[in-house]
Amino acid sequence: MVIQEQVTVIRELLQDAAIHRTTVSFPQIFWLFDEDVAPHDVYDTLEAACVQIADWSTAIYSAVLAKSGSHMPGDGFFDIFRLHREAEYRRIAARAHVRELSLEQRRQMVAFERDRVYSHATR
Template identity: 35%
Template sequence: MYIVEEKIGKIKAILLTAAKTRDVVSYSTIYRIFDGFFEKEAATNHAVIWHTFEHACGELANPKSAIYGALLSKKDTGLPSVGFFDVFRSIRRNEYDTITGGKGIESNRIPLDNMQAIVNVERLRVYEHAMQIDNYL
């Protein structure tokens, strides 16, 4: 999948600034980084945006240490989309099962209070990780 290399630094700076200030990042903030770069409505370009985002997150931290995608915040819930929960479930299965009651709940069926608990745990991990980084890149 194509990565927009020239956008990586901006994404990392936004994520790191948010993490160091214990804040979140709206989806529209990430989309604005790509304003004028290509037609964002095209499904292929949408995939490129999020592949680039994931690459930037991976440059900030190995997801086993901190999943920077936890900082994303949808307008309606303040939570990231289901993709974050898929990553969390894959990387932190024991923690996922503890929070969700060990019922093998699929990421797209997690109750809202469990989603919030997962996000709270991971955002704290991201905030702590960011404090160990000396500069804003």
């Protein structure tokens, strides 16, 4: 379920990060919600905010998300990338499933999309 009152806040956080060529941590996103909000509702809201900024074929704004250990977004990003950047996905990973991607393949996909997002944000 999308938490409508948080979509704008998340959208602005993502856009600001993209303009400044930085990232947003998952705790930064989760801190915007009450503790009792289910994680899948946070992710649904995050996805809605991304789509408000740009459709997936233009820029996948979840690319600016960064987990603390890897500094990369979660698997949801890679699923979206696979569907909306099919040629680039195949160039990097052939037909590998998202769960089979190596760290280097993930890095290449994230770098590719972050560049796209950062360029989009400065237009």
